[in-house]
Amino acid sequence: MSPSVEDLAGNRVEDLPLTWLRDNCPCPRCRDPRNGQKLFQITELPTGLALDAVRRTADGVEVDWAPDGHRSAYSARWLTANRPAAGEGSGDRRGENGKTLWSAADLNGRLPEASWTEYLGNPAVKARVLEAVLGLGFALLRDVPCREGQVLEVAETFGYVRETNYGRLFDVRVEPDPNNLAFTGARITPHTDNPYRDPVPTLQLLHCLSNAAVGGDSGLVDGFKAAALLRAEDPEAFAVLTRTPVPFRFSDARTELAADRPLIDVDGRGRIREVRFNNRSIGTLLLPADELEAFYRAYRTFAEITLRPELQLEFRLLPGDCLIFDNVRLLHARTAFEESGARHLQGSYADLDALAGTLAVLRRERAVAAREFVDELAELFAGEGASAYLGEQVTMAQHMLQAAARAEEAGAPDALVAAALLHDLGHFHGPVSGAELMEGTDNRHSHTGADRLAEWFGPEVTEPIRLHVAAKRYLCAVEPGYFGRLSQASVYTLEVQGGPMSPAEVAAYEANPYAADGVAVRRWDDEGKDPEAPTPDFARFRPLLMALLRKD
Amino acid sequence: MSPSVEDLAGNRVEDLPLTWLRDNCPCPRCRDPRNGQKLFQITELPTGLALDAVRRTADGVEVDWAPDGHRSAYSARWLTANRPAAGEGSGDRRGENGKTLWSAADLNGRLPEASWTEYLGNPAVKARVLEAVLGLGFALLRDVPCREGQVLEVAETFGYVRETNYGRLFDVRVEPDPNNLAFTGARITPHTDNPYRDPVPTLQLLHCLSNAAVGGDSGLVDGFKAAALLRAEDPEAFAVLTRTPVPFRFSDARTELAADRPLIDVDGRGRIREVRFNNRSIGTLLLPADELEAFYRAYRTFAEITLRPELQLEFRLLPGDCLIFDNVRLLHARTAFEESGARHLQGSYADLDALAGTLAVLRRERAVAAREFVDELAELFAGEGASAYLGEQVTMAQHMLQAAARAEEAGAPDALVAAALLHDLGHFHGPVSGAELMEGTDNRHSHTGADRLAEWFGPEVTEPIRLHVAAKRYLCAVEPGYFGRLSQASVYTLEVQGGPMSPAEVAAYEANPYAADGVAVRRWDDEGKDPEAPTPDFARFRPLLMALLRKD
Structure with missing residues (x-):
């Protein structure tokens, strides 16, 4: 049954790059078990590394190395997850391959946003906000207290404030003697901040304390999208912008800053990684005349793309809004406003790596919680689930496991197998118990179960569960003979649940996108009440559940 | 006399790249006079830019632009300083072209260092320390108070602390339950810190509070030098390391960090810009097998270069030492030490851009002070200098200007022309005036002048001045007939100054490397006393002085 050494993880171990394999030896002499740090230098590996022996073990492969006799054990799991390949993994999420590039229409008018209270209180909400900053380049927190300095507290929820010559925070409002256009009522076209700094702050926060001015709306442009369009439409211009160092400069009474960086920075694989765009701070380029011509042509072409109407995402920051955005990707803009109206933002810089x-870490904690959640489900099946299923000849656990087995036999998608498995979860631990239902109170167990599961499963699992009681009432109304096949207990609860649907209820039911899935779960529910039928273990469905769990 | 429009700054204005020229228009509609920021976007320039008219002005060139009629004026100075060319300027000083690459022997056992008190009190010393960090990659401050937290104060003298998950500062000492090898007594081979962060902190500070342990010496390696050696010896390995993203990873109970960056990062021109080197934190590379083989071969070759004995700069940090070093260039190391001995460093991160x-800013202030210093010299020549020169027929100013003119006629290097011009500066403002000298007190004006000038000029200017009185006594001893040519006043002061040299004094004089320059200045001094000779203006020597001034 166990695979041979040769085809483990689809590779012959002998064909793996040997220095790579040895460099990844997980033994405690090679790698600190506490932090995973390597304990040796690459130069300390013997030259002429070779495999002396390779053995299959219960868990993977064991290797004896020549010439030094070191022994390494690799698990099958590690070998499978780490096979050499032309991986285009998103790695540190900094390159375009770790992003979702967008035009304004792609967002359908919906900004990635969350309330401050939910963000603070619910790790899943916080994870979605941070994911939006990484993936889309921004997120908006609503109802952040309108207190001066609050923006620093926002930054500290995910990272560290990057202090600059502007301080730990800066005020964006009309100033009597502005040293920067930001501090006037002028229109500011899409740009990134601080291109004259290196390392440039990779995140910016803008917290709106007041915005009573006429005008002063905000705009965002996905600079990666603009750069990708340039590459598609004018590859030579794109190449020029990636290789021309642009002298960004800033100078005031106390400060002199300089960074010579390209407008579009690509990684070693040519993938877009950073965009700097700010005409205000471009100094004098000193290059041969032909390179200057080529640069200015490319620069202008890129600038025109950034101004395309379809790329402009426009919205208005309201008091309490805090915008968090990727300052090496998104260009931000502001419409002009009347200087007589009060408009006051506070900004701060931070960095993507800590975010x-x-x-x-949230995902790591989520993964731990996910395993714990499935453990709890297993315990419910073994504990409460072993008790009688209201008026049936099977236990609750038998009933749900049989329903899942029927779904599996029917070739149902994993989500529906899970829905069948968990459809009566609402009977457990609810505020109204199953016993109460039998005493004439609808415990609305379909909704209770769906709601409890929604933290961990998507609607493809929860909505069929939510509908499985309604589906009974629906089938009683539309399918001649269905009522007659119901179990005695089901007939009793039908009344408590509202009886067969009225024509209006039928129409409403059918309008639900999960109507058919609800019916499918209902039928497996009805079939899962056979005291003679073989019943699979809960463990059988564990991998399927783990794969379906929401990651955040 | 004035050059034609065509050859101004060696270019025909018509041949300059027009968008570049227009983008650099300095008029107040194009550029904010307060901060130099551009007030227009590149897309706002008209297409089809052309020169409508070009006129020579007193100060440079005036251009009328088609099609929009905008007018720009460019000074001759700007056009000269900014002509398009294949500039290899060091720009932001981040690339290898802005650095002095070194092997240990190049430093001749002398570390770039300064005392904390001098660093704080003397802007020139501070500038030299910061220049060493930019140019050599490190500097050592001595006698920094051995107080916990002091390292943060050091960082704040030039920039901003980069807070990380390790805090604003971190302790490097033996810990009972280390989550990092740094916190044990183990040997640490040359590496850069925090490669798993992006942006990585570009500076590190290490402040030694105690080091009583046996062992625990420090080492530095110039990673740019090592990378340049790799490029020279194995260009293919160099290329592999610049294009292979390496997954650096760090994980502990509260933190997960990831950065996928090459070991050697080059800029758009292929110049070395950052080195990351830290085997401890390299995760598993996922690439096709042939790329893994190529990477590991190149990585090992590079690692071997970093360990070459000639690259290792070794020294011992003593209590009160604070090492500041470039964390994207220098690799730092530590020898093993006995954990029983007390060794305690405090470290912090910061960034190169603010430094x-x-x-x-120090150099800008220095440049202002330099102009002010030359202005003061001009005032001295016009003021005190217009008074009588002790017993001669010329004024002090005439005397010194004539001496400079004689030096110039003799084809002397600029430094000696300046020495001749300023040789009697010590007569001004000194604690003992020239009049006192004539009353029989040696005011040691040669030394006073040299010492006052040393803040602004190198020894090639100050040392001949220091010697010009001794040179008189020397010539009287060794050159028959010299004494007979001295002016009456000079004969009188000779006695006050010590009379002709003894043979021992002659030998000592001749051993001075500036002996001949001192004699040369002395002869122009003797010649500069002719009331009939034409006398140039001080202004004539101003550019020469400005060019000779020390920059820091």
């Missing part, structure tokens, strides 16, 4: 790290 | 900005 991505905070999200990774 | 370079602080240096630029």
